[in-house]
Amino acid sequence: MILRRRYHVHPPGIVYCIITTLLGLGALNSQNNLLFGAFGLALGGLLISGIVSGAMLMGLRVTRLGVEPAPEGEPVVIRYEVENRSRIYPIFAVRIGEHRSHGATFQRHIEPRETLVMHLAPRSRARLSAACPSERRGEFTLGATQITTRFPFGIIRKSIIIPEHTLGLVHPRRVDARRLNEAVGRALAGEDPCSDRQWQGAGLDLLALREYTPGDSPRRIAWRVSARLGELIVRDSQPTKPARRWVALDLTAGDSAMAGDDACENAIALTAAVIARITTSGAAPGLLVPASGLRIAPTPATLQGVAGATTEHAKERELIDELARLDLSRCRPAPMDIGSRIGPNASVVVVSARTLTTPTPPRQQRTSPGNSEAVTA
Amino acid sequence: MRLDAKLRSALFWMIGIGVQVYCIAEANVTLSMLAAPVWLLAWPVSMSVKGRPLPKLVLGLIALGLTIRVLAAAIVSPEDFVAAVSRYIVWLQLLKLFDRREPGDVAQAMALSVFLVLGSCLTSNSMWLGVGLLVYTPAALWGITIYQLYAEALRTGDGEFRDRPVPPGAFSHLRRLGAGAGVAAMGVAVVVFLLMPRGYGEGFLGDVGVVEPVSVSGVPEEVRLGESGLISTSFAEVLSVVVTDEQGRNVGELVKPLYLKALTLDEYANGRWRQSRQLYNARGRASARSHERPLVFHGVTDESNVVEGYPVYEQRIRFLTGDRTRMPTMNRAIRMEPDDDDPRSVRVNAHDITLFNVSGLALSSYTVWSQPDAPRVPPEGLRDALDWRYPRGFEGSAAQRLAQRWIGEAGLSRDPDLWVGPDDHEIARLFEARLQKEFDYTLEMIAPEPGEDPIDMFLTRTKAGHCEYFASTMTAMLRSLGIDARVVTGYAATEYNETTGAFLVRENQSHAWVEARTEPDRWRTYDPSPSAEVATAHQGPSGLVAFARRAIKAANAFWIDHIVGFDRNRQAQALGSQRSRLRAFFEGLWPTPPESPQGESDEQINEFRAAGTRTLIGAAIQVAGLVVGAFGLSVALIILMRRLDLFFEARQRRHERLRHDPEHALRHRQAAFFRRYQKALRRAGHPRGVSTTPMAHALALGSVSGDAARDGAALTALYYRLRFGQVLLGEEELEQAERLLGRITSALRSAR
Known part of the structure; x- marks a missing residue:
């Protein structure tokens, strides 16, 4: 890969050049040898500044290790590995950031931030990260890494650009699942009469104790523990069989029309929260988005306990990643034909964008052979 | 940090x-x-x-x-x-x-x-x-x-x-990088300094950046006896002068003291000497031809002034401070070149061969060639410039009476109507010698009585004065006898710096002496002032401080010569020599073959080829040597830098640890007894080797005494506890260590 140094004009450099020129003119006018010396020193500073920083930059290699997704509004962390290949020059005050070229599409999604290599000895490497505030849900591409420095004298700003494509994601913004209303919480927790948890019955083995959240069944409150701790504690039991929950996202506003972007974004954020809540409750989430044709079936957890939780969180991450990638411009109105898309006897939480300008409760339906029953919470 | x-x-x-x-x-x-x-x-x-x-x-x-x-x-x-x-x-x-x-x-x-x-x-x-x-x-x-x-x-x-x-080691790297960048920037500055064209564009922005020299004194336009004049005790440097002979050898030691003529004063009235605005004819009468003094050559080289058989001295003169209008030179300048100014701006007075700058621009240096003892030959067309004489004067004065008495005592005579007499040189030498011998030199200025002529006062009353009085008196005595004479003002430089090969002329070395026409076309220099006293009065400061001052002055001379005074000529010299060296080097690499090798014998051609090969091999060896030398120097520098870096890093680590680890700092303080013990052993001639453990070293004290070895071992054991056991010593142990150290020290002292 051939890297090319770029030199940028900036105000301190312009001022410096003007002063240097004046020094030269003054020296010629007066034939004052001290001014000739000062002029030479000014030129030397300019030259050496270019050489030192150029050599530093050319000896530096930056590899993007990856992008850690984050919910909208929270910082997306870009990780780098920097290596100083030079045997002679240490690296000082080099800034690393993202350049808007080589097909970069991050501008709409994150606000790029730079990170700093304060010092890197010759023949050494280090890992850095830059936390960039995310602005909008979606998938983006980082096209090239820009390495910039003004070291040592701040006269010239130099940069090199290292092309390297990396995909990043900004997840739907985080919605506190505890704010979902009580009925939905109860439904998600399997206390609803239609819940398959109810059909299957709760397991006998204790999974965990946790704080009470609205919607939890009073039957599951551990009264003695609650009395001891002074707050309501709920007993979670090990399900005898992992539950399956579908989350259906309805992005239509009514008859054959898509809802507004804000409503859709709110619905997506809510869907992500519901998926997280389902995962937390130990069920396996599935996702159905008729508008985009997306259908991911709930994968039953094969392992229980901690290992099972890991698997389920991987599933949650997969679904949220898909939600992050959801491109509203490509979505088309489609009927919520849940029965035919999911199949019988499935528990479905429908999140609709029809009336959502702010996150509002979803409805819960239960499909049965031949028809589907909607339970609105 | x-x-x-x-x-x-x-x-x-x-x-x-x-x-x-x-x-x-x-x-x-x-x-x-x-x-x-x-x-x-x-x-x-x-x-x-x-x-x-x-x-x-x-x-x-x-x-x-x-x-x-x-x-x-x-x-x-x-x-x-x-x-x-x-x-x-x-x-x-x-x-x-x-x-x-x-x-x-x-x-x-x-x-x-x-x-x-x-x-x-x-x-x-x-x-x-x-x-x-x-x-x-x-x-x-x-x-x-x-x-x-x-x-x-x-x-x-x-x-x-x-x-x-800041990450550890960052400042160490930064120091090295900064030093390298600074040296490189200064290197570029030196190159730019050398290559920037000089002499172009001067004054196009007016006075921007022009540094005016500070005027200290200079040569006054007139001398007022008894009032003011040349006498100064200031050590301010006025000129730097390098004198070489025709072979380019520095002859500073030979011409010491160096008389640098700046101005001649030939008209005396009321105790004042000044330069006459009047031109005289051959009879000493005022000439009606012109009131302007004739100018011979206008700053250009004039080889026709050279007189065969007389040595030529080249003087490279640089102004340091003071007035730059008058351009002091050795007597009888025959040629001059200003180094950094328009030659036409320098004029030479044909009357007395003094140089002055009429351009109004600041002249920094000039080169003059002089033949001090040679007769004068004016250029073609200006022969009549010599055909004049001063009017006779000082008749009836004390100076005339004394002059007549002295030549009578010496058995000499002088016809006042003659233009030049046969004994004029002897008479002048006589006056010079007797004034030096019979009158005292002093810097105590005494004012003459009202109506009293200062020269009469000097001759009859005080019999003491400074150089102005001596020169004035001798001039008056010669003039009274009809011999053309004039007072010369300038500098008598005695401060020769062997390091720089240059005279440093100070303001307190300003001096007055006499020029007399002893032959029709020859003016000779006479100095009637007592030489020893003049040297004392004109000598620079002495002692250790003076030595330091001379060293500083030598550096200052270098600064002025090579930095401040780096002008177009010096630039041409510096770059020209490098160009010729480069040319010689490349000619050595690729020797030019004879134009017609056909005419040469095979032996000559072979010889030429062998010579070319030898040159090529020599050049290759030189280049290889340079490369190896540069490489070796670089490696040595890198190793040195690395060593220094390690040293400073270790020192910094030590300091950091002492600063941030109080227990370590306390242990370090407690270990002072061991450091004093090691120092005592070192002074007693028992230094510890690098590979010797402290305990083995202590036991080796058995050669001094068995007790010393035992005490040393006990002391070292305490140190081991402190150093390797990471245990702080108690008060009793520290006191014990002090006792042991005292015993070891006294044992070492008694053994010595």
């Missing part, structure tokens, strides 16, 4: 040195003395993180006061406005040191400092300013570098890098 603390310390040094550089340039000792303590008071604020700056209100009030002061100065004396603003900048910078502000303020303070120093270059070109610049430049580069590091840390992210500690 945190980066912001480092930045503050860099700013502290940069501003302090910058202010002192300005004070040097302005020669403002008062400001320097006032600024230094203020600068030192800022130390706690600059160097310590906890240092408290002054309250903003106080700073604001002081800044307001300074502003009012500079405005008042602008109103009261507008001509000093620039100086007032410069002083304002000085105080403003010092004030900034007591403030804790943002990096932008630091950048402003640094920029002010740089501008102040650049402004200093516009007001002075003294050597001390150069020394100041040499100190200031690395400090400024370091400050700017640290600032850049800090500013980048601040610009990046949300400023989270600002308070992060």
Whole structure:
């Protein structure tokens, strides 16, 4: 890969050049040898500044290790590995950031931030990260890494650009699942009469104790523990069989029309929260988005306990990643034909964008052979 | 160390040195003395993180006061406005040191400092300013570098890098990088300094950047006996003169003292000597031809003045300070070249062969060739320039009476109507010798009585005076006999510096002597002043201080010759010699074959080829040697730098540990007894080898005495506990160690 140094004009450099020129003119006018010396020193500073920083930059290699997704509004962390290949020059005050070229599409999604290599000895490497505030849900591409420095004298700003494509994601913004209303919480927790948890019955083995959240069944409150701790504690039991929950996202506003972007974004954020809540409750989430044709079936957890939780969180991450990638411009109105898309006897939480300008409760339906029953919470 | 603390310390040094550089340039000792303590008071604020700056209100009030002061100065004396603003900048910078502000303020303070120093270059070109610049430049580069590091840390992210500690080893690398960058920048500066064209574009912006030389004294246009004149006790340097002969050998020692003629004074009235505006004819009467003095050559080389058979001395003369109108030279200049000025601006007076600059531009140096003892041959067409004589004078004066008595005593005679008599030289020598012998030299100036002629006073009453009296008296005596004579003013240089091969002419070496026409076309130089006393009066300072001063002066001469006085001629010389060396080198690499090899014999051609091969091999060896040498030097430098780096790193680690680990610091303090023990052994001639353990070393003291070895072992055991057991010693153990050390020391002393 051939890297090319770029030199940028900036105000301190312009001022410096003007002063240097004046020094030269003054020296010629007066034939004052001290001014000739000062002029030479000014030129030397300019030259050496270019050489030192150029050599530093050319000896530096930056590899993007990856992008850690984050919910909208929270910082997306870009990780780098920097290596100083030079045997002679240490690296000082080099800034690393993202350049808007080589097909970069991050501008709409994150606000790029730079990170700093304060010092890197010759023949050494280090890992850095830059936390960039995310602005909008979606998938983006980082096209090239820009390495910039003004070291040592701040006269010239130099940069090199290292092309390297990396995909990043900004997840739907985080919605506190505890704010979902009580009925939905109860439904998600399997206390609803239609819940398959109810059909299957709760397991006998204790999974965990946790704080009470609205919607939890009073039957599951551990009264003695609650009395001891002074707050309501709920007993979670090990399900005898992992539950399956579908989350259906309805992005239509009514008859054959898509809802507004804000409503859709709110619905997506809510869907992500519901998926997280389902995962937390130990069920396996599935996702159905008729508008985009997306259908991911709930994968039953094969392992229980901690290992099972890991698997389920991987599933949650997969679904949220898909939600992050959801491109509203490509979505088309489609009927919520849940029965035919999911199949019988499935528990479905429908999140609709029809009336959502702010996150509002979803409805819960239960499909049965031949028809589907909607339970609105 | 945190980066912001480092930045503050860099700013502290940069501003302090910058202010002192300005004070040097302005020669403002008062400001320097006032600024230094203020600068030192800022130390706690600059160097310590906890240092408290002054309250903003106080700073604001002081800044307001300074502003009012500079405005008042602008109103009261507008001509000093620039100086007032410069002083304002000085105080403003010092004030900034007591403030804790943002990096932008630091950048402003640094920029002010740089501008102040650049402004200093516009007001002075003294050597001390150069020394100041040499100190200031690395400090400024370091400050700017640290600032850049800090500013980048601040610009990046949300400023989270600002308070992060600097990674270990960073400053060590930064020092090396900064040193390398600084040296390289200075190298570029030297190249630019050498290559920038000189002599072009001078004055196109008016007086911008022109440094006017400070006028000290110079040669006065007239001498007032008894009142004022040449006498000065100032050690200020006026000229630097290098004298060489026709072979280019320095003959400074041979011509010592060196008489440099600047002006001749030939008209005497009322105790004053001045230069006559009158032209005389061959009978000594005022000529009606012209009131202007004839000018012979206009600064151009005039070889027709050279007289065969007489030595020619080349003088490279450089003005250091003082008046630059008069151009002192050895007597009878035959040729001159100004080094950095338009030759036509220099005139030579045919009457007395004195040189002067009429251009009004600052002349810095010139070269003159002289034949001091040769008769004078004026150029073609100006022969009548010699055909004149001074009117006879001083008739009836004490000078005439004395002159007649002395030549009578010597058995000589002089016909006053003759233009040039046969004994004139002997008469002049006689007067010179007797004045030197019979009159005293003194710098105590005595004013003559009202109506009394100063020369009469010198001859009859005081019989003592300085060079002006001696020269005036001899001139009067010769004139009274009809011999053409005149007082010459200039310098008698005695301070020859063997290091530089140059005479350093000071203001107190200004002198007066006599020129007399002893042959129709020949003027000789006579100095009637007692030589020993003159040398004493004109000698430079002596002693250890004088030695240091001479060394400084030698450096100053180098500075003036090679830096300040680096003009077009010197540039041509420097670059020309390098060009010729390069040409010779490449000609050696590729020798030119004979034009017609066909005409040469095979033997000659083979010889030529062999010579070419030898040259080529020689050149290759030279190049290889250079490469190997440069490589070796680089490796040595790198190793040295690495060693230094390791040394400083280890020292820093030690200091850090001592600072941050109190227990380690305590152990280090307790181990002082062992360090004193090692030192005592070293002094007694028992140094510990690198591979010898302390215990083995202690046991080896058995050669001194068994008790010493036992005590040494016990002491070392205590040290081992401290050093390797990581255990602090108690009071009793420390006292025991002191007792053991005392016994070992006395044993070593008794063994010695």
